[in-house]
Amino acid sequence: MSLPHAILTALLEKPSSGLDLTRRFDKSIGYFWSATHQQIYRELGKLEGEGLIRTLPAEQPARGQKKSYEVLPAGRAELARWTAAAQDPRPQRDVLLLRLRAAAVVGTAGLEADLRRHLELHRRQLAEYREIEQRDFPPDRDAPEDRIRHLVLRAGIDLETFWTQWLTHALAEFAELPDD
Amino acid sequence: MSLPHAILTALLEKPSSGLDLTRRFDKSIGYFWSATHQQIYRELGKLEGEGLIRTLPAEQPARGQKKSYEVLPAGRAELARWTAAAQDPRPQRDVLLLRLRAAAVVGTAGLEADLRRHLELHRRQLAEYREIEQRDFPPDRDAPEDRIRHLVLRAGIDLETFWTQWLTHALAEFAELPDD
DNA sequence: CGGGTTTGTGCAACTAGTTGCATAAGGAGG
DNA sequence: CCTCCTTATGCAACTAGTTGCACAAACCCG
Structure with missing residues (x-):
């Protein structure tokens, strides 16, 4: 809602x-x-x-x-x-993590390419967010609404940063895995 | 699907x-x-x-x-x-960020308490994940399926870590904001 | 052994989101 | 002027997920 x-x-x-x-x-x-x-x-x-x-x-x-x-x-x-109003966080739904878990059972063949693609997508998104930050939130401007909006953008930036790091790590692990 | x-x-x-x-x-x-x-x-x-x-x-x-x-x-x-099969990431949907953006327009009154509650929920979830990690993934066990499953769990841990940090940061910002 | 709780399965109706398509006005170009 | 493209609005049907409830068997207890 x-x-x-x-x-x-x-x-x-x-x-x-x-x-x-x-x-x-x-x-x-x-x-x-x-x-x-x-x-x-x-x-x-x-x-x-x-x-x-x-x-x-x-x-x-x-x-x-x-x-x-x-x-x-x-x-x-x-x-x-x-x-x-208080609202509970809605349950997480992440297809990629689900696929990874499935891959632990049926094998990782084919998944690696898509991880790479996702990494690239997240990198792009991160770059876009950083641009917005540069453009809309120069240092030393801090009207209250701006600070809040900046906080929202930071969440976006940090989330994308997390995903790029995690995907990089995952791909490194894949490289060490025996082929299947 | x-x-x-x-x-x-x-x-x-x-x-x-x-x-x-x-x-x-x-x-x-x-x-x-x-x-x-x-x-x-x-x-x-x-x-x-x-x-x-x-x-x-x-x-x-x-x-x-x-x-x-x-x-x-x-x-x-x-x-x-x-x-x-290649799959595009499904569009993000985060109610909390949406509420924060709304708060930039209609004021932050009432939102802070719920941020605190969410912080507590994420802390709990993080603790639970860490317990699972201790229990199911002791160091130096690394069958391929275990490594993949551990990777999935790491994503959960890192995501919860991110949210606790971000919420802490957000609450700190709120404290500095003029009341409204 | 009779009644309440727990275990286990399932239907029906509703809500939210997605996909595909229809329709109309206005402008661009031959 | 006629056709094609873009802008703009919207309906209908479908898919996925949620909520509310029903019902039977089993088990537990006085």
């Missing part, structure tokens, strides 16, 4: 149309909560129906016309409520 | 009944692929229908009677295929 709240956050940061949101989910927010445009449009409809957001009173919104949304007070309140 | 493969892996490690599997998913495998007993029973039915597993020829399986499954050759082949 987090997509609506992700959308509320994005709209509070800046009122947007469905497509704008989609683009923004492909960047920043999507780094830890991805969504397709179909999901977003559906959710925008629901949120409007619940009175949490409304369309910006622009020209008549015909099909194929842009429709921008902004958050209503009720929406902001709901987001604040949700942010503060 | 990973649950069936998680089950195949578990059954290859040791033929089991639905309830046995449920228990094992609450431990080891569930650490990176959790599943409820309802999911497991449903999936066992499907896998049997597809000829990938079969019930161990025990006594007649009436309702309320244990029914144990073992993996058939076709099942092992399917697992090997799946393990070796």
Whole structure:
């Protein structure tokens, strides 16, 4: 039940149309909560129906016309409520670790190439995060919202760092393993 | 599409009944692929229908009677295929980071307590993993399957380590933030 | 031996997310 | 002007996972 709240956050940061949101989910927010445009449009409809957001009173919104949304007070309140409410971490789900465990039983043949590919993907992501950090968080700027957003980005950077290290280590282990 | 493969892996490690599997998913495998007993029973039915597993020829399986499954050759082949096939990492989804980003907009009130709670949960999980490491992976044992399984456990340990550090850091930042 | 708890299996309904496709407006180019 | 591409919105069907509940056998206890 987090997509609506992700959308509320994005709209509070800046009122947007469905497509704008989609683009923004492909960047920043999507780094830890991805969504397709179909999901977003559906959710925008629901949120409007619940009175949490409304369309910006622009020209008549015909099909194929842009429709921008902004958050209503009720929406902001709901987001604040949700942010503060205790939530248990959702159960981990990691396919790669599962595959590795399977490989311990059926053999590692073929898996190594995909580990390499994943390593490359994580390296790229890490580089992208570092660029964002350079660009958006120069040293000595510290408005409270910036500090919090920087904290989120740090999590992303450290997670990607972890994965690149772990994958490197895993590949080194593979090299020592007897062929199977 | 990973649950069936998680089950195949578990059954290859040791033929089991639905309830046995449920228990094992609450431990080891569930650490990176959790599943409820309802999911497991449903999936066992499907896998049997597809000829990938079969019930161990025990006594007649009436309702309320244990029914144990073992993996058939076709099942092992399917697992090997799946393990070796290239798969893109599935998009990240982290509610806590999303909430933090929302907090940058609607304020951090109430969030701090839950961060503390999460920190405690991750500490506990980390301690549990370390115990398992002590117990199951003493130094100088290194059959190939053990090395791979140890690698998986290391990922768990390092991830929990990351989260405890990050949460500690986040709480320190919160302490410096002006109240809101 | 009768009633409550535990063990074990399972169905049904719901929620969230994914995939595939439809539709319309507007602009670009021959 | 007609076609093709891009922008923009959206529906429908499907898949995976969650929640709530049902039910039978076995075991345990007074």
